[in-house]
Amino acid sequence: MNAQEHQGWLLVAPATLLFVGIVATPLAMTLLLSFNGWSSTQGIVPTLTVQNYAEILSDSFFAEIFLRTLRIALWVTLICVLIGAPEAYILRRMREPWRSSFILVVIGPLLVSVVARTLGWALLLGGNGLIPLALHRLGLTSSPVSLMFTETGVVIALVHVLVPFMVLSVWASLARMDPATERAAQSLGASQITIFLRIVLPQAMPGILSGGIIVFSLAASAFATPAIIGGRRLKVASTLAYDEFLNTLNWPLGAAIAVLLLVGIVAIVVGWNRFIERRYSQVFAS
Amino acid sequence: MPYLALENIRKAYGPAVAVDRLDLGVEKGEFISLLGPSGCGKTTTLQMIAGFVEPTQGAIALDGIDLSRLAPEKRGLGIVFQSYALFPHMTVAANVAFGLEMRRVGKAEIRQRVEQALAMVGLADKGGRYPRQMSGGQQQRVALARALVIRPAILLLDEPLSNLDAKLREEMQLELRQIQRQSGTTTVLVTHDQQEALALSDRIVVMNQGRVEQIGSPFDVYERPGSAFVATFLGRTNTFSAEPTSRGLAVAGHVMMPGERPATISIRPEKVDFTTDGDGLPGRVLTRVFQGNHWLLHVETPDGLCLVIRPNDGRPVPGEGETVVLAFRARDASLSLAGSTP
Amino acid sequence: MRNGPLAVVFHAVFVVFLLAPMVLVCLVAFTPEGFLSIPTTRFSLRWFERVAQYPDFIAAFRTSLFVATAASLIAVLFAVPAALAIARYRFTGREALNAFFMAPLMIPHLVLGIAFLRFYSLLGISGTMAGLIIGHVVVVFPFAMRMVLAAATGMDKRIEDAATALGADRITTYRRIVIPLIIPGMASGFALAFIQSFDEVTMTVFIASATTTTLPVRMFTYIQDSIDPLICAVSALLILFTVLAMLVIDRFYGLQRLFIGEDKS
Structure with a gap:
């Protein structure tokens, strides 16, 4: 051990101890908890059993909720890509001072409480809200139909909550792009659409993909928004776990749901990363 | 100390x-x-x-x-x-x-x-x-x-x-x-x-x-x-491989300076001159570039390219395509014996 | 390159989409009616007056401020030495530790909430202020760490060497050179951590008790019962508070840039 090692470890020691004590330990305990038994009379039974997992994996009620969570997260990710990436590109092409003010408009909502933003969507999506009324006026629905407690409503609100992450992520990769590549394509006779599809999009891809991962994992584990817009009627994995903990008081089952949610998200994110890496190495090799 | x-x-x-x-x-x-x-x-x-x-x-x-x-x-x-x-x-x-x-x-x-x-x-x-x-x-x-x-x-x-x-x-x-x-x-x-x-x-x-x-x-x-x-590394330099002859070291058959053993001759571009009389290395001017206070010439010789720098002092400088004869003073050149690595 | 008309329309729709819910909440907050409606002819402050009479929200706001301040301070204090070590020392486990410190970003807050709920109930500190603050320290630590780390890595190592060569010992170098140079990073780390903590709902729902409820959690539970102009007024105030904080931070960053200048190396 040299001086670098000593001093380095000495300096990181406090934060490391803090993290081991208050992150690693509780997480390990939660994992243990998910293998405990439970009865309505005794509460938590300190045995080692896979009964919680068996229950979740065999019951179609749980399967439906997990599938819904996945479906919502995928839709949110897709829509965020479709509107966030073009918006980042448009922002990049703006002139100052428009650019910096609109970047503030994009970042701003990230700082506003999720609860306040979701409340806005509850007002917009509810039976007397602007969106059902507009849909009715446009003749798309025969009467104003509330989008509250629907998957569509949850998806719309979550897109609103998460799309700034996508814009920022794409923005970051576009910032590394040499603007001359666009002019070069233009000088070679490419149309605006061709430039976007063949020149800009490939260079924005790393940002889109990493933004996608962020949006997906946050959408899959989102709590406040689905709890308010989806309510008790439209449960997702996180609100289900919440109910098990604070209403049913079946902590082991709730812990098992949380563990499965975490494992599921990590598996999808890791798989996604692998896929991207493989694809990308091919793209750059050819 | x-x-x-x-x-x-x-x-x-x-x-x-x-x-x-x-x-x-x-x-x-x-x-x-x-x-x-x-x-x-x-x-x-x-x-x-x-x-x-x-x-x-x-x-x-x-x-x-x-x-x-x-x-x-x-x-x-x-x-x-x-x-x-x-x-x-x-x-x-x-x-x-x-x-x-x-x-x-x-x-x-x-x-x-x-x-x-x-x-x-x-x-x-x-x-x-x-x-x-x-x-x-x-x-x-x-x-x-x-x-x-x-x-x-x-x-x-x-x-x-x-x-x-x-x-x-x-x-x-x-x-x-x-x-x-x-x-x-x-x-x-x-x-x-x-x-x-x-x-x-x-x-x-x-x-x-x-x-x-x-x-x-x-x-x-x-x-x-x-x-x-x-x-x-310090400045530019021309190198020629030279063989000993009875009259001294020769580059491509042209005697350039005294010496008895095969060697590499290093000579700075500004120390190379054009000569009209006596021995020298014949060549043809490939390019001539004006650089303000001096001219930079690339001369093609039987032993490769030679860089020549001539001051812009009013004396005429050969143009591109002209044939010239290159010469330098023996004391301006440095020799390293062939076969020895510096 | 300029944006075409299609791009401008797209952008306008996007901005409306981003701002609409917040604007709507603020509008509804000014309704003179007793029910949810957008005021058209008359604006009223009656719901804001009601907020002032509602001690729950005031207390929750105070708790939020306190928790966010305490948690962010603690996070920054722990982050400074760790960031300095990771930025400036090469030691085994450095990369792994960095990833470890960033981990709370990857773990869903729901899972953290559940983990703390279980942990605290075993320790017997459920529902305490200390427990709440510790939880928030974990959540905001990566943000504090990231900003301090950026400041520490952005610093020219030669500046420290220069101080050493001029005769400054290690402590003096830290006190006079290193710390002053990462203070902007600490300040932005604190600001970012504060915002994250102040907005946190998901984890807090699990570990806050009736006496330690934060504002977002109080609002969340209120909304689950009913949505009325009162909660809109609370949200409007929160949005106003956020906008003000943003302006202050923007101003503050500007000043910091002026003070530190751009690194030209």
Whole structure:
């Protein structure tokens, strides 16, 4: 051990101890908890059993909720890509001072409480809200139909909550792009659409993909928004776990749901990363 | 014993050797340059003198005192970094005063010495500014003032002028030289710029791949390069392979200079002349480029391209496509015997 | 390159989409009616007056401020040495530790909430202020760490060498050079951590008790019961508070940039 090692470890020691004590330990305990038994009379039974997992994996009620969570997260990710990436590109092409003010408009909502933003969507999506009324006026629905407690409503609100992450992520990769590549394509006779599809999009891809991962994992584990817009009627994995903990008081089952949610998200994110890496190495090799 | 003595210094990072078998003595008041391409070990050498890097082997002594046991902050050396490394949160005056504060110099004396130092670098009225408010050249001067104000035993300059544009660099070279002469501070300069080393130094240490190639005065190193590396690194040079004949060394059958053994002839472009009489190497002018104070010609000879520099002094210079005969004086050429690697 | 008309329309729709819910909440807050409606002819402050009479929200706001301040301070204090070590020392486990410190970003807050709920109930500190603050320290630590780390890595190592060469010992170098240079990073780390903590709902729902409820959690539970102009007024105030904080931070960053300047190396 040299001086670098000593001093380095000495300096990181406090934060490391803090993290081991208050992150690693509780997480390990939660994992243990998910293998405990439970009865309505005794509460938590300190045995080692896979009964919680068996229950979740065999019951179609749980399967439906997990599938819904996945479906919502995928839709949110897709829509965020479709509107966030073009918006980042448009922002990049703006002139100052428009650019910096609109970047503030994009970042701003990230700082506003999720609860306040979701409340806005509850007002917009509810039976007397602007969106059902507009849909009715446009003749798309025969009467104003509330989008509250629907998957569509949850998806719309979550897109609103998460799309700034996508814009920022794409923005970051576009910032590394040499603007001359666009002019070069233009000088070679490419149309605006061709430039976007063949020149800009490939260079924005790393940002889109990493933004996608962020949006997906946050959408899959989102709590406040689905709890308010989806309510008790439209449960997702996180609100289900919440109910098990604070209403049913079946902590082991709730812990098992949380563990499965975490494992599921990590598996999808890791798989996604692998896929991207493989694809990308091919793209750059050819 | 020299003022600063480096003895048999070696620095290895694992299997990679940065500096090897380095012996160097610097006299008091001398201005010495470590010159070489990037990765030649010159910066590592400077860092070892400064104490930021520990030599794997060897000893460094200053005025007879072993430096190796002295922490960098106790060595009392003045350093000007390539990035200047000014303290961005302190005014120029506070930057310069810092080293004096560390030495617990009294307030009044600090003020006086800071003033003097800033006046010396021509920034007498800029003490209240912050580094970011100054130009590159000015920041450079602040860095120099900060290093000199502590009256260092040695001034270490790490590529101090490389961030300046060409014109400013030339001005600063003159100024640096003047300030150094005036203060009489022993100075070690690290640079990859041969022009800078030639202009500033009393002696130049040419380094390559961790080894010293040659140590000598700028004139010596330039005029009598000790190796093919030195010859090509310092200025441009033409090389010809020569065979001995009964009348002397010949290039492609044309006798150029005296000599008895096969050798490589190195000759500077500005030492090659066109001749109309006597022996010489025939050639044809491929390109001729005007460069203001001189002409640059590429001449095709039977032994490859030859670079010729002719001053723009009113004498006619052959045009492109003309055939010419090249000649040079034997004392301007340096020989390395064939088969021996420099 | 300029944006075409299609791009401008797209951008306008996007901005409306982003701002609409917040604007709507603020509008509804000014309704003179007793029910949810957008005021058309008359604006009223009656719901804001009601907020002032509602001690729950005031207390929750105070708790939020306190928790966010305490958690962010603690996070920054722990982050400074760790960031300095990771930025400036090469030691085994450095990369792994960096990833470890960033981990709370990857773990869903729901899982953290559950983990703390279980942990605290075993330790017997459920529902305490200390527990709440510790939880928030974990959540905001990566943000504090990231900003301090950026400041520490952005610093020219030669600046420290320069101080050393001028005779400053290790402590003096830290006190006079290193710390002043990373203070902007600490300040932005604190600001970012504060915002994250102040907005946190998901984890807090699990570990806050009736006496330690934060504002977002109080709002969340209120909304689950009913949505009325009162909660809109609370949200409007929160949005106003956020906008003000943003302006202050923007201003503050600007000043910091002026003070530190751009690194030209």
